[in-house]
Amino acid sequence: MEDIMKRIKELKNEKNVVILAHYYTDGQIQTLADYVGDSYYLSKIATEVVQNTILFCGVSFMGESAKLLNPEKTVIMPDSFADCPMAHMADSDKIKEVRDTYEDVAVVCYINSTAEIKANSDVCVTSANALNIVKALPNKNIYFIPDGNLGRYIANLVPEKNVILSDGFCHVHTSITKENIEKAKKVHPEALILAHPECTWEVLEISDYIGSTSGIIEFAGKSDAGSFIICTEMGVLHELKMKNPDKKFFSVGHRQFCPNMKRITAQKVLEQLETMDNVVELKEELYEKANQSLTRMLELAK
Numbered sequence: 001m002e003d004i005m006k007r008i009k010e011l012k013n014e015k016n017v018v019i020l021a022h023y024y025t026d027g028q029i030q031t032l033a034d035y036v037g038d039s040y041y042l043s044k045i046a047t048e049v050v051q052n053t054i055l056f057c058g059v060s061f062m063g064e065s066a067k068l069l070n071p072e073k074t075v076i077m078p079d080s081f082a083d084c085p086m087a088h089m090a091d092s093d094k095i096k097e098v099r100d101t102y103e104d105v106a107v108v109c110y111i112n113s114t115a116e117i118k119a120n121s122d123v124c125v126t127s128a129n130a131l132n133i134v135k136a137l138p139n140k141n142i143y144f145i146p147d148g149n150l151g152r153y154i155a156n157l158v159p160e161k162n163v164i165l166s167d168g169f170c171h172v173h174t175s176i177t178k179e180n181i182e183k184a185k186k187v188h189p190e191a192l193i194l195a196h197p198e199c200t201w202e203v204l205e206i207s208d209y210i211g212s213t214s215g216i217i218e219f220a221g222k223s224d225a226g227s228f229i230i231c232t233e234m235g236v237l238h239e240l241k242m243k244n245p246d247k248k249f250f251s252v253g254h255r256q257f258c259p260n261m262k263r264i265t266a267q268k269v270l271e272q273l274e275t276m277d278n279v280v281e282l283k284e285e286l287y288e289k290a291n292q293s294l295t296r297m298l299e300l301a302k
């Protein structure tokens with residue numbers, strides 16, 4: 001493994017490639033990356049890096065977003081099958097139907113969506129900025145796609161808006177149940193419950209903190225508490241444990257594991273650096289409009 005890591009370092013310097021990785025990838029991938037973060041941070045950093053090639057260790061929508069924001073750069077991905085099922089749970093026909101029904105509606109799409117859905121939306125959001133962006137929009141009617149759980153969480157915080165929900169979901173986060181958490185809490189009664197807003201309402205209701213992966217990491221770091229029950233994909237445990245060696249972190253079940261994020265291995269990163277052939281390509285007609293939704297997100301989230 002040391003050889004692989006060494007070769008990755010050599011090749012990325014030689015070929016002027018920057019490696020970005022999401023917190024849900026394996027700890028080893030996070031170690032070899034130049035930048036690690038949540039979806040918002042990664043899309044922002046993708047617009048700031050100087051290298052001409054971005055190797056994105058994440059799922060398809062992340063590489064696509066990096067490409068949409070940087071059409072002139074080459075974006076490559078270690079595994080072409082690493083895809084987020086939720087990204088495909090929104091529908092352009094349904095968007096049209098909602099637009100025809102509500103005169104003053106903003107279509108707000110979670111970054112976990114395809115480029116086509118982004119192109120048909122007014123603005124993108126991530127879990128780190130969704131609340132501020134929805135609040136900042138002048139529209140009363142908000143069509144929030146595709147994640148129903150994040151949508152419901154936001155809707156509850158903006159009672160002044162009419163949030164039209166959809167029924168997309170993340171199978172990893174919805175596998176975390178209230179019963180699992182209560183069991184964990186019995187064993188570790190002192191632990192605080194930190195949850196990602198992709199979790200179900202019954203989980204969010206009993207949580208001490210709700211936020212994006214970066215939010216969870218920041219909260220745990222600043223908190224006086226010494227132990228935490230983590231309700232999101234377990235890849236975040238890598239950063240949590242590294243930053244807080246004296247604190248304890250517990251997961252609540254073996255299904256807190258995103259099989260798509262875990263498709264990315266150091267071997268595949270190395271192979272991609274060698275061949276550079278899994279290039280993100282998008283339909284020409286999507287660029288302008290999908291880019292607008294992402295750029296608007298970056299502006300409104302400032």
Ligand code: 13P
Nearest residue numbers: 038039040126127212213
């Ligand atoms: P964040 O990184 O925005 O917290 O999103 C979690 C996620 O599910 C990414 O797929």
Ligand code: SF4
Nearest residue numbers: 059084085170172258
């Ligand atoms: Fe998609 Fe859920 Fe995996 Fe995130 S954790 S990439 S939302 S399946």
